[in-house]
Amino acid sequence: MNSFISRLKPRGREGSLGIILLVTVGITGLINPRFLTGDGTRDLFTSTAVVALLAIGMAPIIIMRHIDLSVASTVGLTAWFIADISAKNPDFTWVQCFIIGPLIGMIVGVLNGLLVAGLRLPSLVVTLGTLYIVRGAVYVISNSVDYNAQEMPPSLLDLGQKVFFGVMPFTFLLVIFAMLITAWFMKYRKAGRDCYAIGSNPHAADLVGLKVFRRTFLAFVFSGAMAGLAGVFYLMRFAQVDSTAFYGQELAVVAAAVIGGVTIAGGSGTTIGATIGALLVQTIQGGLAAIGVDAFWKSAINGLLLIVAIYADRTLARKSERTLLAQRIKERA
Amino acid sequence: MAQQGDLLLQMKGVQKRFGGAIALSGTDLSIRAGEIHALLGENGAGKSTMLKILAGVHVNDGGTISMAGRSFQTGSPQASIEQGIAVIYQEPSLFLDLTLAENVFIGRQPMKGAAIDWTLVQNEAARLFDELGVPLDPKRLARGLSIADQQVVEIAKALSMNANIILMDEPTAALSASEVERLMTVMQSLKAANKAVIFVSHRLDEVFMISDFITVMRDGATVSENSVEQTDMQKVIKEMVGRELTELFPKTEHDIGDVVLEVKDITNPAYFRNISFKVRKGEIVALAGLVGSGRSEVARAIFGIDKYDSGSVEVNGELLQKGSPIVSMERKIALVPEDRRQQGLFMIAGVDRNIAMESFDRLKGKIFLNFKKERTLTETWRDKLSIKFESASDPVDSLSGGNQQKTVLAKWLATNPDILIVDEPTRGIDVGTKAEVHKLIDAAAGEGKAVLMISSELPEVLGMADRIIVMREGHQVAELSRKDATQEKVIAAATTGSKGA
Amino acid sequence: MKFKLRFTWDTSILILLVVVWILASLTTDNFLSSINVSQIFSNTSEITIMAFGVIFLIITGEIDLSVASVLALSSSMLGWSYAHGAPIWLAIIIAMVVGSLCGFINGFLVTKVGLGSLAVTIGTLALYRGIANGILGTNTINEFPEFWTGFGFDTIGTSFIPQSLPIIVIFGIGFALLLHNTPFGRRTLAIGQSPEAARFAGINVVKHKIIVFTFTGFMAGVAGVIYTFRFSTAQADNGVGLELLVISACLLGGVSIFGGIGTMWGVIAGVLLAGSVESWLTLREINAQWRTIVTGILLLTSVAAPVLINKAKAAKIRAGNRS
Amino acid sequence: SAKTKLKIAHIPKLGTIGYFQAADKGVQRACKELKATCAYKGPTEITAAAQVKEINAAVQSGYNVLIIAANDKDALVPALKAARKKGVTVVTYDSDVAKAGRSIFVNQASSEGIGNALADSAADLAGDSGEIAVLSTTPDATNQNVWIDYMNKRLASAHPNVKVVATAYGLDKPEESTTETQGLIQKYPNIKAIVAPTSVGIVAAAKYVSGSSSKGKVFVTGLGLPNDMKTYIKDGSGAQASLWDVENFGYVAVQIANSIVNKKQSVKVGKKIKSGKGDHGLKKRVVIKGAVGNEVILGPATVFTADNVDNYDF
Numbered sequence A: 001m002n003s004f005i006s007r008l009k010p011r012g013r014e015g016s017l018g019i020i021l022l023v024t025v026g027i028t029g030l031i032n033p034r035f036l037t038g039d040g041t042r043d044l045f046t047s048t049a050v051v052a053l054l055a056i057g058m059a060p061i062i063i064m065r066h067i068d069l070s071v072a073s074t075v076g077l078t079a080w081f082i083a084d085i086s087a088k089n090p091d092f093t094w095v096q097c098f099i100i101g102p103l104i105g106m107i108v109g110v111l112n113g114l115l116v117a118g119l120r121l122p123s124l125v126v127t128l129g130t131l132y133i134v135r136g137a138v139y140v141i142s143n144s145v146d147y148n149a150q151e152m153p154p155s156l157l158d159l160g161q162k163v164f165f166g167v168m169p170f171t172f173l174l175v176i177f178a179m180l181i182t183a184w185f186m187k188y189r190k191a192g193r194d195c196y197a198i199g200s201n202p203h204a205a206d207l208v209g210l211k212v213f214r215r216t217f218l219a220f221v222f223s224g225a226m227a228g229l230a231g232v233f234y235l236m237r238f239a240q241v242d243s244t245a246f247y248g249q250e251l252a253v254v255a256a257a258v259i260g261g262v263t264i265a266g267g268s269g270t271t272i273g274a275t276i277g278a279l280l281v282q283t284i285q286g287g288l289a290a291i292g293v294d295a296f297w298k299s300a301i302n303g304l305l306l307i308v309a310i311y312a313d314r315t316l317a318r319k320s321e322r323t324l325l326a327q328r329i330k331e332r333a
Numbered sequence B: 001m002a003q004q005g006d007l008l009l010q011m012k013g014v015q016k017r018f019g020g021a022i023a024l025s026g027t028d029l030s031i032r033a034g035e036i037h038a039l040l041g042e043n044g045a046g047k048s049t050m051l052k053i054l055a056g057v058h059v060n061d062g063g064t065i066s067m068a069g070r071s072f073q074t075g076s077p078q079a080s081i082e083q084g085i086a087v088i089y090q091e092p093s094l095f096l097d098l099t100l101a102e103n104v105f106i107g108r109q110p111m112k113g114a115a116i117d118w119t120l121v122q123n124e125a126a127r128l129f130d131e132l133g134v135p136l137d138p139k140r141l142a143r144g145l146s147i148a149d150q151q152v153v154e155i156a157k158a159l160s161m162n163a164n165i166i167l168m169d170e171p172t173a174a175l176s177a178s179e180v181e182r183l184m185t186v187m188q189s190l191k192a193a194n195k196a197v198i199f200v201s202h203r204l205d206e207v208f209m210i211s212d213f214i215t216v217m218r219d220g221a222t223v224s225e226n227s228v229e230q231t232d233m234q235k236v237i238k239e240m241v242g243r244e245l246t247e248l249f250p251k252t253e254h255d256i257g258d259v260v261l262e263v264k265d266i267t268n269p270a271y272f273r274n275i276s277f278k279v280r281k282g283e284i285v286a287l288a289g290l291v292g293s294g295r296s297e298v299a300r301a302i303f304g305i306d307k308y309d310s311g312s313v314e315v316n317g318e319l320l321q322k323g324s325p326i327v328s329m330e331r332k333i334a335l336v337p338e339d340r341r342q343q344g345l346f347m348i349a350g351v352d353r354n355i356a357m358e359s360f361d362r363l364k365g366k367i368f369l370n371f372k373k374e375r376t377l378t379e380t381w382r383d384k385l386s387i388k389f390e391s392a393s394d395p396v397d398s399l400s401g402g403n404q405q406k407t408v409l410a411k412w413l414a415t416n417p418d419i420l421i422v423d424e425p426t427r428g429i430d431v432g433t434k435a436e437v438h439k440l441i442d443a444a445a446g447e448g449k450a451v452l453m454i455s456s457e458l459p460e461v462l463g464m465a466d467r468i469i470v471m472r473e474g475h476q477v478a479e480l481s482r483k484d485a486t487q488e489k490v491i492a493a494a495t496t497g498s499k500g501a
Numbered sequence C: 001m002k003f004k005l006r007f008t009w010d011t012s013i014l015i016l017l018v019v020v021w022i023l024a025s026l027t028t029d030n031f032l033s034s035i036n037v038s039q040i041f042s043n044t045s046e047i048t049i050m051a052f053g054v055i056f057l058i059i060t061g062e063i064d065l066s067v068a069s070v071l072a073l074s075s076s077m078l079g080w081s082y083a084h085g086a087p088i089w090l091a092i093i094i095a096m097v098v099g100s101l102c103g104f105i106n107g108f109l110v111t112k113v114g115l116g117s118l119a120v121t122i123g124t125l126a127l128y129r130g131i132a133n134g135i136l137g138t139n140t141i142n143e144f145p146e147f148w149t150g151f152g153f154d155t156i157g158t159s160f161i162p163q164s165l166p167i168i169v170i171f172g173i174g175f176a177l178l179l180h181n182t183p184f185g186r187r188t189l190a191i192g193q194s195p196e197a198a199r200f201a202g203i204n205v206v207k208h209k210i211i212v213f214t215f216t217g218f219m220a221g222v223a224g225v226i227y228t229f230r231f232s233t234a235q236a237d238n239g240v241g242l243e244l245l246v247i248s249a250c251l252l253g254g255v256s257i258f259g260g261i262g263t264m265w266g267v268i269a270g271v272l273l274a275g276s277v278e279s280w281l282t283l284r285e286i287n288a289q290w291r292t293i294v295t296g297i298l299l300l301t302s303v304a305a306p307v308l309i310n311k312a313k314a315a316k317i318r319a320g321n322r323s
Numbered sequence D: 001s002a003k004t005k006l007k008i009a010h011i012p013k014l015g016t017i018g019y020f021q022a023a024d025k026g027v028q029r030a031c032k033e034l035k036a037t038c039a040y041k042g043p044t045e046i047t048a049a050a051q052v053k054e055i056n057a058a059v060q061s062g063y064n065v066l067i068i069a070a071n072d073k074d075a076l077v078p079a080l081k082a083a084r085k086k087g088v089t090v091v092t093y094d095s096d097v098a099k100a101g102r103s104i105f106v107n108q109a110s111s112e113g114i115g116n117a118l119a120d121s122a123a124d125l126a127g128d129s130g131e132i133a134v135l136s137t138t139p140d141a142t143n144q145n146v147w148i149d150y151m152n153k154r155l156a157s158a159h160p161n162v163k164v165v166a167t168a169y170g171l172d173k174p175e176e177s178t179t180e181t182q183g184l185i186q187k188y189p190n191i192k193a194i195v196a197p198t199s200v201g202i203v204a205a206a207k208y209v210s211g212s213s214s215k216g217k218v219f220v221t222g223l224g225l226p227n228d229m230k231t232y233i234k235d236g237s238g239a240q241a242s243l244w245d246v247e248n249f250g251y252v253a254v255q256i257a258n259s260i261v262n263k264k265q266s267v268k269v270g271k272k273i274k275s276g277k278g279d280h281g282l283k284k285r286v287v288i289k290g291a292v293g294n295e296v297i298l299g300p301a302t303v304f305t306a307d308n309v310d311n312y313d314f
C-alpha cells in the first residue's frame, strides 16, 4: 500500500496539475463555449508553443538550482537573425530555419554555460548580464530593421499554419515531442538523473563524482538551443519581427515552469509539469480575454496565480514534513 | 582478483596543508587485501583528511600514493571511484529529493538498452538494505530520513560500488548497537571477499573487536602501525594522546552554590521526553550519551532555538520564556553550539565582528557602534584566551579550528553569562588547545557560572564534570556523581539504558 | 610575514568610477559640466533610492524583483488620491504607506509563509503593477503642484545640484550609517552570512527580514514619488523594467548575490558608474542600443572579476608554496 | 543675419520599429537638402524616461532642433521647457506634448479625419451593418483614444447599423495583440471587422485572422505600414490598412523647424509656413488651432489595397 502510494507520488504532481488545467479550461468553456471549439483549442496550443518550449528548456536548469534569464533575449536574437538570413536568401526553406535557429541559441547557451559551470558564477547574475548583452546585440546588429511576412520563407509560414486533426498545430506537436523526449531523458538517462542530484545537493554531487561541469554546461546549451527553436516558432506564429521581439518575457517562462511544479530550490519537477504550467498560464490568459475581463486586471491575476501556485507547492511540502515528524514522534515514543 | 594479504594501497609521507594549517605532515599507511584497518587518532589528527585524499576530494601536497603497485591518481572523486575506492563520509551527503534506491546508485545506474533499469535499481537497493538488515523502503525519498538511516544508505551505496577498498569515516557514530552489529557482519563479509576496509572510529572497543590492523595518527603524522594482537587499548590511547591524560583535564574544585538553572520535565516528543535537572553556581554538569541521543536538542530548547511542548525552565527560580534566544540572553544564558562553522560563527566575517556580535549593548552609544570599544573588546579577549590571528578583521574562516572554537567561546564569555551551555566544546580541535578550552570552562565555573557541558568524548565528560546526566534515545537514563562515574557505567547507561529509564 | 591584500570589488569599482570620469571628461566637452553632473544624479535618482533598500535585502540573502512595480503602484496611488481631492502631502504619505505595505506583503510571504523570495517577487511584480493598472486604468494624472514637479526636476538655485539630490544624500548617509555603524546593520550582514548562526546569535531572523522587506517597499514608494514628480506623470507603467537595473547596480557595487557582503558606498559607486557610463556614451552619441550591451558587460565583470582575480591569486600562492 | 546651422536630433517613441525608421528616412532627406547635421536617437524602450535622457543629452551636445514623437504628453514637458530656454527649437510630430513644451505640432491628419477614415473602412468591410470590435494599443495612448472617439461619432452618424461591441488592448506587443484578437473573436462570434488603429496590432490581428477559420468572415482594418500589411492585403483575407505618408512626415517636420529657425516664420494660427520643396504635394502648410496648441496637418491617409500596396515601400 505504502509503496503503491509512493509510486504514484512523482506522477501525482503532474496529475493534479493536469486536473487543475482541465477544470480551468472547463470553467472558461462554460462561460464562453467558443473557447472549447476547434479554433479555441488550436489557439490555446498555438499561443502556448513558444513559452512551453522555453519552459521545457529551462526546466533542467531550474532543477539544477540555476536559472536562465537570457532566454527571451535569445528568442529575439534568433527570430531576427533567421528573418534577416531568409530575407537575404529567398530560396531558404523551413529546413534551414530549423537548423540555424537552435545553432544561434546554442551560442548564447555556451556563453552562459562557460560562465556558470566553468567559473561557478551565480547563474542569476550571469544570465541577467547575457540578457542585456544579447538584447543589445540584437539592437545593434538589426540597426532597427524589421521584417514582415513577405520576407520570410513561405514554407516556414505555411508550416506555422499547419494544423493536425483540426486542433493540433504543428508547433505544439513539436512541443509535445520535445516534452516527451526530455521527460524520458530526465527520467531514464544518467545525465538526466544527475541534474536532479546536482540541484538537490550540489556539494554531495561533487563528492560522489558526478560530472557537474559537463551537466550544467550542457543544460545551458540545451536551454539556448530550445530558445533558438522558440525563436523560429516566434516567426511561424507572428510572421513579423523587430529587435524588441519577445522583450521582457523571461519571467513569464520562469513563472510557467514554477507553476508547473519545477521548484526554484532545485531537485524536483519535470518537463511535463513545465508544459502543463505553460498551458495553464495561457489558458488563464486566453480565458480572461475570452471572458472579456478588463485588460487592466490581467497582470494582477497572473501574479496572484503564481503566488497561489508556489503556496500550494509549499503546503504540499509542509504536509509531507509533518507526516515525517509524526512518524518520528511515534518511533521515539 | 587480489589475494588475501596482497598489498593493495600504500601511502608514504603524505602531506596536506590548508592555508597555514598543516593537516598531514608525512603520514604513512599500508593496506592489504582482506583486512580491516582501523585509523585512530584524536580529533583533528588528520584521519578524515587522509580518507578525503583517497576519495579524491583533496589533493595531497606531497608524498606518494600507490595502488596495487601503480601510482594512484588523486584529485577527482570520479577517478577514485574508478580506481576501486568507495567512501562513507563522516557527514552523510545524500540527495534529499531522490529516492533511497537512486541515492545508492546515483551516477552508476544499471542500464537496460538506452534506459535506466529502474526495476533493477530498486531490487538491488532492496537487496542491499536486506543485507544490512534495515527495513528501508527503497522507493521513499531521502528527505526526512534520520541521521542513522542516512548513514545506512551511505553504507549501502559504498557496498554497491563493489570497490576494492572501502573507506568508512566514523560510520558507527550515529548507529544503534544492533545496527553496529550488522555493519560488523557486513564488514566481515567484505573481508572474506578479499576487500579492504579502512575504518575510522572513536569507539575503541569496536575497533579492537573487528580490526586486524591499527594505525594511530597524531598531529598529522603516523605514530604506529600494529596488528591488533601486537597492541592493546592502553597503548593505543597513549599513542593517540601523546602525553598523560590527566593534563588534559585541569579540573579544580570550586564552591558549588545555589541552583541557577532548573529544567523541569521538558518534552519535545520528536527529540526528548521528560528531561529534568538542576545546575548550580560553580558546577559543571555534563550531558552524556551517544550521538543522536537528543542532547543538543535539549540545549537548543533551553536556549530557545527550538520550542518544547511541555515542562518548564527556570533561571534563578523564575520561569524562562520558551522559544526566544533574545530573552534567554537577557536572562544571562549563553549557548556555544556544537557546529561552530554553521551555528557558532559567521565564517566570512572578521574575528572582531564575531566577538562583538553578542555585545552590541555595551558597544554602542545612543545609536551607533563605537568602533574603539569594539577593538578593545577584541583585544581583551584575544589576550584572555590567547586567540591567534594576524589581524582582527581577518575572516574567522582563515583561523585554525582551535582558534575558531576559542572565538566562539570568547563571544559568549564576553556577554558575561550566569549560565554557560557548551555543546561539544572541543570537537575537532587539537590536543593542546583542548586542554586550554578545558581550562577556560573550568575557569568559568570558578567565576561562579553554572556550566552545562555536552560532550561525546567520555574522558572529557569524566574529567571535567561534577555531575553526569546520561541520555539515551531522548530519555534521561542515569545521573552519576563525579566520584561514582566510570567509563563503564556511562557507556552502559548510554547504550542499554540500564539504571533508570 | 603574510602580505595581506584582500581584493574587494567595491574598492575597485570606486577606482573604475574615477577612471571613467577622467576618460569621459577627456573625450567629451561637457561631461563634468554642472548640468551633466546634475543630470547623472537626477537620471539615477530612483534607481539609487530603490537600491538603498534592495542592498539590505540582497545582503540578507533575499531578493526583490517587485520594486519597480511597487514604484508604479505608489506612483499611481499618489496620482489617484491627489486626483480624488487629497492634499498633496497626504497623497505623498499614502504613496509611501502603499510602498511599505507592498514590501511588508513580500516579507510576510517570504518569511512567515515560507516561500522563496525570487518566485514570490516575480509574482508580486505582476500583481502590484496589475493593481496599478486596475486602479488607474486609462488615466494618466499629470496635474501636480508646480512646487513639487519642479522639485523633481529643477536644480537648487543656479547650482548644479538637483533638488532631489539632498534627499538622496540624506538617505544615503542614513542608510550607510545604518548598515555599517549600527547593530541593525551588523545583524543584516550576519543574517546573510549565515542565517543559522544568526539564529544562534539571538537574532530574530523572521522579524528582521520583514523589516528589511518593508523598508525596501518604503524606498520603492519614495522612488515612486520622485519618479512621479520628475516626470509629472502618475501612470501604471511608470518605471517598467527598473527592477533589473536596481539589482544590477547593487551587484555592480560589490553586493554578493549570496548575501552577507556589501557596502553602501560600493552600491552608490555602482549606481554612479552605470549612470556615468550611460551619460558618457550618450554624450559620445553612441546609440542607446550599445548601452544595453555595456550594462550587461559591467554586470558580468562585477561577478567574474573577483572570482578570476582570486583564482589567479590562489594559483600564485600555490606556486609560492611549492618553491 | 547668417543662417543658423541646424543640428537636428530626431527622437522617436521607439527607435526599433519600422514606422519611425520610415519617418527617419524623411528626416534624412530634409537634412540633406538643408545641409544640416542630424542624428537618430531612438530609445530602446517606449517610455518617457528614456526620451528625457535623450533630450537632455542632445541639448548638452549642442543640438539646436529636436524632432520628437512623444511617449507622454506631460512627462517630457519639463525637459523640453528647459531645452527651449536654452534656445532649442522643438517640433513634435506623430504624438504631441503640452503646449509649453514645443513650438508646433505636425499632426499626421486631423484626428477627425483619421476617425472618419477608420469608421468608413470598417463599415465598408462589414457591409454597413453588424458588429465590429476595436483592437488598440495601450489603454492610455492619447492618439488612439481620440481617434476611436471620432470613429464612434462617425459610425453613429453615418453608419448607424454598425455597432462597436468591444475595445481590447494589445499593448503594441504581438503576443498580447494576438491573444486579444483571439479573445474578441471567441467572445463575439458575430463580429465582421476588427479595427486596429496601431501598426503593431493590425499586423497581429491580420496574421491571426488569415490563419484561422475566421478568414473571409472577419476583416481587419486600421492603421498599418504597407510593407507590414502587404501579405494580408493580398492573401485573400481582405484586410485593409491606411496610413499617412510616414516618410514625408519626417521631412515636413524638419522643414518646418528650419522655417522657424532660419526664416523666422511665425507659427500663429492662419499663417502659412514653408514645408520644403520636397514636401509631397504641397510646399506650404497652414497653421491651425489643434486640440492642444497650434499645429499643421500632414495630409490625408492613403488607403492601401491589393491594387496599390505594391507602390509603397515603407
Ligand SMILES: Nc1ncnc2c1ncn2[C@@H]1O[C@H](COP(=O)(O)OP(=O)(O)OP(=O)(O)O)[C@@H](O)[C@H]1O
Binding pocket: B018, B019, B021, B022, B023, B041, B042, B043, B044, B045, B046, B047, B048, B049, B050, B090, B400, B401, B427, B428
Ligand atoms: N577544508 C579544510 N580547511 C582548513 N582546514 C581543514 C580542512 N579540513 C580539515 N582541516 C584541518 O585539518 C586538520 C585535520 O582534520 P581532519 O578532519 O582530518 O581530522 P580528523 O582526524 O578526521 O578529526 P575528527 O576525529 O574530529 O573527525 C584539522 O586541524 C582541521 O581543522
Ligand SMILES: Nc1ncnc2c1ncn2[C@@H]1O[C@H](COP(=O)(O)OP(=O)(O)OP(=O)(O)O)[C@@H](O)[C@H]1O
Binding pocket: B144, B145, B146, B147, B148, B271, B289, B290, B291, B292, B293, B294, B295, B296, B297, B338, B456
Ligand atoms: N537533519 C536531520 N534529519 C533527521 N533527523 C535528524 C537530523 N539531525 C538530527 N536528527 C536526529 O535528531 C536526534 C537528535 O540529534 P542530536 O544531534 O541533537 O543528538 P546529540 O545527542 O546532540 O548528538 P551529537 O553528539 O551528534 O550532537 C537524533 O536522533 C538525530 O538522528
Ligand SMILES: [Mg+2]
Binding pocket: B047, B048, B049, B090, B169
Ligand atoms: Mg574526521
Ligand SMILES: [Mg+2]
Binding pocket: B292, B295, B296, B297, B338, B423
Ligand atoms: Mg549534539
